[in-house]
Amino acid sequence: MSAPAAPALAAVQRLRGPNNEGVLALILIGLVVVMSIASPAFFTLSTMFAIVRSSIVPLIFALGVLIVIISGGIDVSFAAIAIFAAYTTVRIAGAGLDLGLAGVFVVALALGAVLGLVNGAVIARFRLPTLIVTLGTQGIFKGALLTYVGSRYIADLPASMASVSTTNVVEISSGGRGAYLHVMAVPAILLCFAVAWMLRRTMFGRGIYAIGGDAEAARRAGFRVVRTQRWIYVLVGMMAAVGGMIYMIMGRSANPQDLVGGEMDIIAAVVLGGASIFGGRGSVLGTALGVLLVQVINNSLILAGVPSAWQRTAVGLLLIIGVGVQAVSAKRSVRRVRANDEEGVAA
């Protein structure tokens, strides 16, 4: 490698970030620029706010999935937990036990924690594959909800939840068109910071990375693997519950048939955001960028007049390309390491 190229290369390396966040951000910016040129309607505050609004619930779910994926697992039951916790809470509050906004969230969080504990207990205790266990619990949670709690669509939420349904945190009306940012963007953003802080600054967070990197090594390093794993799923259950509540608040209704089935889209967004499916790698920033990218693409396709049916294909292609680039570069670096090893042996 020639000398003048080195600093440029280092700058590119720094830009890429630990999990390709830089590349992701560049793609995102590029897409926004192209769309803004192609369609003037795109580069407006109301479009931006609409994209943020549609990202809120996927982002919260994605944060939970991120934690599980960093720990080396995969969770397909979070949507079932979300709908179980939120719908049950609405039923309880609707039955004359409306505890105020904070109260209903506490109820939902408790439900989410219990369901998460079921996952965590089975997975940690018996060391079973997380995909299969959560597949099983997904069926159990959804079946139990529809059998024992209710299967009816509820059109009006309890007063405490309904009161924030139409609250906006930012309202700007310019040129006859208003731009509104839903108040629920605030907890979503706060949650991002909280999870980022937890992952980077607490022993629990470091433990999640350690387990995902190598569970046996984490155990020998003194991390309590079983206990950490259990808490991971409790935490994810609680975050799913928050996502479910916000989903219902923003949708202004409660449908027990919703959400379940959309798990794969969320997992795809997280993986797109640079989290390694093998565990041990991933960041909140990357995840947020991944979720935003998917939503921007969805929005662009609609504006560009492409049938919304192609959304799935676009996300699938993006996932394959994103992961494919990672896989190829990982292969190259393995080859480089091996080449270095051989040099070392020869010397």
Add this chain to the structure above:
Amino acid sequence: MNDSSTSNNPLKRVNAQVGDRYAEMLSRVHVNRGSGRMMLLVVVAFAVFAALKPQVFLSPLNMQNIAIASPEIGVIAIAMMLAMLTGGIDLSLVSIANLSAITISTLYTSIAAGDPARAEQLMPVLVLIGLVVGLVGGAINGLLVSRVGITPILATLGTMQIYNGIAVAWTGGRTLYGSPDSLTAIGHATVGGVPMLFVVFVVIAIAVGVLVSRTPLGLKIQLQGANPVAARYSGINSRRVLMSTYLVAGLLGGVAGILFIARNPTASADYGASYVLLVIVIAVLGGTNPAGGFATVFGVVLATLTLQIVASGFTAVRLSSYEYAIAQGVILILVMVADQVTWRRRRIARRPVGTAAVQA
């Protein structure tokens, strides 16, 4: 994956060691679990519902329904088993099956619009095209997994979205009607009281069974899943093995699409959406080790029948499909836990011998 530290040892010794470990795994872990216990589960499930509601459950119509509904799920589950045998997974199978069914239906209707008799004659060609669609889907998966090196769960998660997106865009989300009458006739025919579809299922199961346990490719697939490192040292071309596995899985997906449309002359993008997770349940229940290396086709067939018996039994005793979802989850987790507990007990029982060997 600490093979680099041992690679300084003579290759032969490593090979022998890893090979022994692998043989031990195959012979001790999960062995014969699929067939033995699944047999019991089928009998128990059958007996319970036969005792609870004999007049409904034991009626010939119900028996035929079980036999007609099982094949399409069973064939996809066998394909899933193959992918799991290599330590992978294939989430795109149902999407492939739907694409194959949609292709057949679209081609038939467009030809039949001009010349119905000709469209009818072309039935075998249409079926063949359906299989080709499956093969192409499988080939794309295979390339992504074996060449590009994407983890199977992600590669097939992506292709699942792509194939499904194509199907949705193609059909506009609507259900397509129309397929050759002769195909429908085959779908409704019976041979000595047994539905033709079930016969096809059994034939495919036997074919895949022979492929897995009696051919060099089958042996390589098993070895690849049991221990990729040992497989590499044994000179197995893992790229080619993975490619073949996903090709066969895709082909079986195409077969499932043909079964879809033979049973019911319609095709849509979201048919069998709940099958994606159900077939994983069936494959695991049938004794497939999700980490790879062990599976039996017979076990998967029995698991398919068990779940189908439970489903129709639940209907017979008037339990809802929601309760069936609970039962599925509970059965899956209980069987997994039971496996794990017996496996650990065996390992603990063997440990004294193992430690002695290490000390010696």
